[in-house]
Amino acid sequence: MVRTALTALCLLMAFATGAQAQNQPPVVAITQIVEHPALDAVHQGIRDELAEQGYKPGESVELMFESAQGNAAIASQIARKFVGEQPDVIVAIATPSAQTAAAAARDIPLVFSAVTDPVEARLVESLEIPGANITGVTDMLPLEKHIDLLQRVMPEAKRIGTVYNPGEANAVALVNQLEKRLAKRDLELVKAAATKTSEVLGAARSLVGKVDAIYLTTDNTVISAVEAVISVGERADIPVFAADTATVARGAVAALGFDYYDVGRQTGAMVARILSGTAPADIPVETVEELSLFVNPAAAERMGITLPAAVVEDAAEVVSE
Template sequence: MSLRFLRLLAPLLLFPLAGLAQAQDTRVVAITQIVEHPALDAVHEGVKDELAEQGYVVGENLKLMFETAQGNSAIASQIARKFVGEQPDLIVAIATPSAQTVAAAARNIPVVFSAVTDPVGARLVQSLEAPGANITGVTDMLPLERHLDMLQRVMPDAKRVGTVYNPGEANAVALVELLEESLKARGMTLEKAPAVRTSDVLGAARSLVGKADLIYLTTDNTVISAAEAVISVGERSKIPVFAADTATVSRGAVAALGFDYYDLGRQTGDMVVRILEGADPATMAVERVEQLDLFVNPGAAEKMGITLSDELISEAKQVIR
């Protein structure tokens, strides 16, 4: 065999080896999301951006798979089983229903959840400090007492708080129970309006007219997906609508004291990177976002019959005009 022939053959032999090495170095991350709405979409973007910033680039050393369940738990289960069959390096589950379905299906694949309000109550982890299995993540448990302080500051005479929630979503039920206890301790009452589907949200909001002095929306995924329906009722009936997540303020809610769900996604992405690089999710404590920001919408307040004080507006990180 001539030397010239070997020189021509060498690159051809090395090419497949290089391709194989590149394939072996590529990590695969699957992301499942129960429904698309601004808050959860922001989590998704935050995860992707954090991965990229830490050197995991799609098309180079990272393959991303993404599916949304369109608010349907049965579809979420199908997605979970599909992803487990693909055997990715890690699965990210955004919101409680998606996290529960993935946890049930993925026994040997690391899972990182995000935007899950009560991971212990949802039976995802043994405890926040020591999850104990193949799953950990970032909780979006609300600082309810600080939220209620803000509501009473804006509407000190309000005694009846209305909320729309999905009784079939563990996240929503846990929050409503905590909310009812907190309001009772303040001498206030909670008027609950159930909505199992997004198409039920408008009717549920209408049922609160005459029963509630204000409406407070938690991070219930079913309701937040149809937040405009609640806001339209608030505008027509002059019932101020407040939200737990800041993204809903730009959609027409009066105010929210919360965190940026994009930051929640970035924090989630950082946990993903640590696990990809060898950390054990069983020993990684569940994390939460500590920074809270006030978002206000003075125009929305006027449409719903109230005026926000100049002092409150001056304290806001963002004023929606």
């Protein structure tokens, strides 16, 4: 009789625990390699899209967030910590965070965002059929259009400089593609390496006297310290162009790029699909199509050039200082 009562009690407790677990909101863990305006906009877009789709933080979804502060080792620690928490979905913003999360989260759905080349980064097998537990949104840059913009503003430029982190797969892939595309137009790419933000200023200074203009990709190390590059451009009359539109408000001459908030919204919609039961392997990697031109005429003047009136007229946003 006692044994029967104990058995019944155990079953009741198990049922209660299971019912409580079923009533708990899903958990989404977001890891971000570093905090800067573009990636912060992705993060905010994810949160807003989830809320709009009924996943409100603190109510119908629990959100966890960690920034690696630009440190790959910390990104790995965050990934392992999140895997231990067993969230329903892990969201990784930028290539380094996505790679470390992919290495740690073998059985947890993973959605990456703002990853330039997910195939080259070995996150997915292909964009159409990602496979395994991973999918996401790529921000592969339209490099040809960026070069078109630079030549439209500075048709006489022959040597283009760039600062990049050779330890970041995203950055290396972009620089390699950029070099090939510039060569086809008889333009030379001059590269300066910076493995951490404290090296960005020195790398930018090394380009003085060697280049006619500087073009920056979405390299997270460099964009986190972009003011250092801009200060060099202003002192040496070297116009700085960027792939990240948020960089224009920080002092770049012009950028033709995505609205990273929209990238976040697109990512958030993908996360919502997974929370609703769709497997990541069944969701093709999505790309961003819409581009916006941002210009900063005052920054151009400080770097020794005047933006053509037609370029300013075409801009979606003219930054005034």
